[in-house]
Amino acid sequence: MIREYLRWYxxxxxxxxxxxxxxxxxxKVLMFPTREGRFxxxxxxxxxASLSEKVRAGQLQLFCIEGLAGETFYSHWRHPADRIRxxxxxxxxxxxxxxxxxxxxxxxxxxIVQGCSLGAFQAASLAFRHPHLFRKLVAFSGRYDLTLKxxxxxxxLGGYYDTDVYFRTxxxxxxxxxxxxxxxxxxxxxxxxxxxxxxPFLDNNRHLSHLLQEHGVQHQMHIWHGRAHRASAWRxxxxxxx
Numbered sequence: 001m002i003r004e005y006l007r008w009y010x011x012x013x014x015x016x017x018x019x020x021x022x023x024x025x026x027x028k029v030l031m032f033p034t035r036e037g038r039f040x041x042x043x044x045x046x047x048x049a050s051l052s053e054k055v056r057a058g059q060l061q062l063f064c065i066e067g068l069a070g071e072t073f074y075s076h077w078r079h080p081a082d083r084i085r086x087x088x089x090x091x092x093x094x095x096x097x098x099x100x101x102x103x104x105x106x107x108x109x110x111x112i113v114q115g116c117s118l119g120a121f122q123a124a125s126l127a128f129r130h131p132h133l134f135r136k137l138v139a140f141s142g143r144y145d146l147t148l149k150x151x152x153x154x155x156x157l158g159g160y161y162d163t164d165v166y167f168r169t170x171x172x173x174x175x176x177x178x179x180x181x182x183x184x185x186x187x188x189x190x191x192x193x194x195x196x197x198x199x200p201f202l203d204n205n206r207h208l209s210h211l212l213q214e215h216g217v218q219h220q221m222h223i224w225h226g227r228a229h230r231a232s233a234w235r236x237x238x239x240x241x242x
Contacts, residue, residue: 001056006101012093013068019098022048023061027110027135028102029242030094032119033067035074040064045231047116050238060242061106065098069118073146073156080160088164091126099133114138114242116234121146124208125168131185138192138241141229143201144170144208151200171204174211183215191219192241196228 004021018039033041042048042064054060072087102111113134115123120142127137146156146169157165166172177183191212195205202223209221222241224233 001052008097010093010097012089012096017066017093017097019066020064021062021105022051022064023055023058025058025106025108026054026060027108027112028106029060029062029112029114030098030102030123031062031064032113032115032122033064034117034119035067035069037067037119039066046235047231047238050235051242054239054242060112061108063098063102065094067119067122073118080157081162081164083157084160084162084164084168087168091168094126095130095133110135112136112138112242114140115142116140117142117229120144121170124170127189128170128174128186129167129182131182131189134189136190136192140194140234140237141196141199141201142193142205144204145172148201148204150204153200171208171211174208174215177215183217186212186215186217189217191217193219193221194224194228194237194241195221196224196226196233198227199229 001022002024006021007016007018010017020039020043031042033039048062051060051062055062068090072083072090075083075086111134113123113127120139121144124137124139124142124144127134147161149155193205193209195202205221209219212219
């Protein structure tokens, strides 16, 4: 399996950014890591290995990127307004630097966006706002409202709220999404959500599923046994749903 390491200076983020590419052809998969994960996380967790058969066969090409959580939602030393602004710049990096790289290297017309845990939020937030860019969303163990307080999980913005937070929170902006091209593209996207039956964000996933249903957006939601918020579950999920 072809493995390539890439690094460049991002003028949007004013820092070097790294990523790993696995494979040579097939549908392009943009992969967001978990909160504490780096660009090499899915390789370390065995998720890349679980997809190796599809990658070697030229069915998938994986682009594993940095998630930058320590500079965005988990940079508790920043004011919440600065956290969401930094996240917006990170999204600009993905849209204006990573996606063009993927398209230049691989002309396949299918781009999949995937993530686990916080990466699922990042993937869903991006895909729901820019559905014309993606054919499929695959989100494992996601939390789609970072302002929720559930169990030991705090509001990651400390009560701060503005339009940037609203438009980047799937369960907020989807509730009021009007008819138009964005919704039309969403209805054409394949959407797969997975969550554990004992995951604290099960209700949040059900709420997201309900909002999608209300807007006529077809999707799959798979509820796995137990908490399922762990690498062993994600390794089994990946070849089933990606």
